[in-house]
Amino acid sequence: MSDAFTREEVAVLTPYVTSVDQPIYALKNLPEEVVAVLFAYYSRSRESLRRNLLKLIRDQDIDLETRFKASALDEAELADAREKARQFHEKWVVGYGHASVAEHAVVHLAVEDVSIIATKIIEDTRLASYTEKSTRYVLFDSEKFFRVPRLMQSPYAALYEDTVRSLLNTYVTLVPRAVACVKARVPRRPTQSERAYETACRAKAYDLLRYLLPASTLTNLGLTINARALEHLLTKLLSHPLEEARAIGTAMKLEAEKVVPTLLKYADYNPYLAETTQAMQALGHELFAEETPLETPSVSLVRFPVDAEEQLAAAILYGHTTVSWLQVVERVNKLAPVQRQHIIDEYLRRRGPHDQPLRALEHLYYTFDIVLDYGAFRDIQRHRMATQTRQELSTRYGYSVPEDILAYGMGDVFHACMGRAAEAYNRIAETFPLEASYVLPLAYRIRVLFTWNLRELFHFIQLRSAKQGHVSYRRIAQEVYHEIERVHPTLARYIGVDLEDYQLGRL
Numbered sequence: 001m002s003d004a005f006t007r008e009e010v011a012v013l014t015p016y017v018t019s020v021d022q023p024i025y026a027l028k029n030l031p032e033e034v035v036a037v038l039f040a041y042y043s044r045s046r047e048s049l050r051r052n053l054l055k056l057i058r059d060q061d062i063d064l065e066t067r068f069k070a071s072a073l074d075e076a077e078l079a080d081a082r083e084k085a086r087q088f089h090e091k092w093v094v095g096y097g098h099a100s101v102a103e104h105a106v107v108h109l110a111v112e113d114v115s116i117i118a119t120k121i122i123e124d125t126r127l128a129s130y131t132e133k134s135t136r137y138v139l140f141d142s143e144k145f146f147r148v149p150r151l152m153q154s155p156y157a158a159l160y161e162d163t164v165r166s167l168l169n170t171y172v173t174l175v176p177r178a179v180a181c182v183k184a185r186v187p188r189r190p191t192q193s194e195r196a197y198e199t200a201c202r203a204k205a206y207d208l209l210r211y212l213l214p215a216s217t218l219t220n221l222g223l224t225i226n227a228r229a230l231e232h233l234l235t236k237l238l239s240h241p242l243e244e245a246r247a248i249g250t251a252m253k254l255e256a257e258k259v260v261p262t263l264l265k266y267a268d269y270n271p272y273l274a275e276t277t278q279a280m281q282a283l284g285h286e287l288f289a290e291e292t293p294l295e296t297p298s299v300s301l302v303r304f305p306v307d308a309e310e311q312l313a314a315a316i317l318y319g320h321t322t323v324s325w326l327q328v329v330e331r332v333n334k335l336a337p338v339q340r341q342h343i344i345d346e347y348l349r350r351r352g353p354h355d356q357p358l359r360a361l362e363h364l365y366y367t368f369d370i371v372l373d374y375g376a377f378r379d380i381q382r383h384r385m386a387t388q389t390r391q392e393l394s395t396r397y398g399y400s401v402p403e404d405i406l407a408y409g410m411g412d413v414f415h416a417c418m419g420r421a422a423e424a425y426n427r428i429a430e431t432f433p434l435e436a437s438y439v440l441p442l443a444y445r446i447r448v449l450f451t452w453n454l455r456e457l458f459h460f461i462q463l464r465s466a467k468q469g470h471v472s473y474r475r476i477a478q479e480v481y482h483e484i485e486r487v488h489p490t491l492a493r494y495i496g497v498d499l500e501d502y503q504l505g506r507l
Contacts, residue, residue, distance in 0.1 A: 013054065034056070108222070112220045116378065117242070117437065122221060124381075124388070125236065129225070130222070132378075135207070135210040135375065136210075140168070140172075146244060149243055151428065156427065159424050160439055168212075211375060212441050216438035235270050297479070299476060299479035308488045314332045315360040347360065356455070361453065362455045365452070374446050375442035383460050385459075388448055390447070391447045394444075398444070458495050458496070461480060461495050462497065478499055
């Protein structure tokens with residue numbers, strides 16, 4: 001039964017909760033750390049959240065009225081309000097334990113004018129939601145690229161800046177030509193407005209020319225993240241070998257502390273992260289510096305469950321029995337193949353086009369060694385229900401050449417840009433191997449190890465092979481599907497995949 005409140009209490013609570021008489025309600029107009037403390041009370045208090053909120057207000061542990069009129073306060077009053085906030089944080093937030101409280105406090109951060117390389121470092125933190133400036137819908141500015149401090153203070157400054165500016169100028173210059181080529185190839189439909197047609201053609205041109213964008217191109221990123229995950233992200237950034245990452249970490253912490261001042265107090269440089277990365281780089285160089293990569297397909301399935309159907313059938317049945325896992329496995333292994341397939345079919349055949357498969361598929365894991373262009377990785381990285389280990393962006397694996405670049409007569413310009421970027425990279429990398437990657441365009445290829453569970457593979461393949469997808473990651477998704485089909489054809493037939501080749505699929 002819900003609490004009964006007096007009229008006075010209702011008046012106090014109403015600005016902060018959506019209901020004062022129902023057992024389910026939302027919170028509003030409260031600082032994030034207050035929300036975190038109120039939820040933490042659940043583990044240690046018999047009272048309801050609303051009762052505990054009233055207690056905080058009445059005991060003057062928090063001053064919500066001051067919070068809403070802060071702009072009208074003078075300096076002395078503001079200092080007093082900040083001190084009261086600090087005392088609240090120390091008394092309640094720290095007192096309840098850092099990790100348990102922090103997940104209930106959420107921060108929204110706008111991260112603008114950072115390089116594409118930096119966004120990939122940030123988005124490596126999985127427990128967050130990200131939205132990044134689109135290379136399909138937005139024309140990037142030819143002057144907006146990251147001036148790497150170490151390079152700008154080195155003899156390579158002019159080489160770096162001239163190469164990056166040349167790539168961006170070529171990208172911008174080719175847009176009208178690419179739009180004209182798209183229009184010549186695909187006339188406007190009678191039912192399509194001129195504005196919609198123009199927008200679609202420009203999007204197709206941007207999609208094509210994104211291969212020219214250097215990794216140093218400045219972009220914007222929005223993220224929503226809880227304070228516990230944010231502390232981890234900030235620690236990684238502050239311990240990163242790239243100066244840009246450390247600067248972003250410092251700026252993000254400064255701004256986020258204005259929202260959750262106590263919950264990020266331990267985010268700092270971490271010797272374990274920094275020194276281990278350096279040690280592993282040294283070991284990798286020592287053991288493999290003289291070796292060249294073997295010729296491999298773009299997508300190689302390197303590890304998978306050999307008894308996938310047996311494992312999946314057992315995982316499906318386990319939750320609907322009262323016996324141990326070993327007993328379920330033993331029983332399933334004695335079934336005929338057709339019986340195991342019947343179990344799997346009963347589990348998956350009722351799925352609609354928008355239904356995710358149920359969770360038993362998460363017990364099966366597949367690892368892929370994938371070589372893909374950096375632009376495609378930029379998109380695929382967002383599938384964070386996976387373990388991703390990537391190598392540094394370099395010239396070692398060459399670059400992708402989109403078919404339409406050749407079809408539209410832009411091949412010579414494209415290859416010249418790639419060659420110029422490679423020459424600059426090779427010269428800079430002799431002294432600054434990490435910073436050199438900023439000069440490379442998104443066409444250059446990177447090697448990444450992905451481990452997905454089968455449930456996430458269903459989602460990834462269906463989404464990224466769809467007609468609306470960019471050709472670069474559509475092909476990766478299709479090849480991932482073919483690899484699963486090769487080893488587990490029975491399971492593959494339940495995966496929604498589009499294997500068609502749409503030359504103008506995104507138009």
